[in-house]
Amino acid sequence: MRPALEALRDKAFSGEIERVYVLSPDRLARKYAHQLILIEEFKKLNVEIAFVNKA
Known part of the structure; x- marks a missing residue:
């Protein structure tokens, strides 16, 4: 996976974040x-x- 996404997942696992804003679904993951x-x-x-x- 992508380094920034891995960092985001780490923050989620550690409870550092409550919400993530993503421009569009395809920016979260291509597939x-x-x-x-x-x-x-x-x-x-x-x-x-x-x-x-x-969209």
């Missing part, structure tokens, strides 16, 4: 399946994903 996995992972950690543009 739809990876988007779903990441969204579920953040959801389990009580981190909200807020998409600015949903």
Whole structure:
């Protein structure tokens, strides 16, 4: 994965963040399946994903 995404995941695991703003779903991950996995992972950690543009 990408270094910045790994850093974000580390912060989520450590409880440092409550919400992540993402420009659009394809900026979170290029593949739809990876988007779903990441969204579920953040959801389990009580981190909200807020998409600015949903298209």
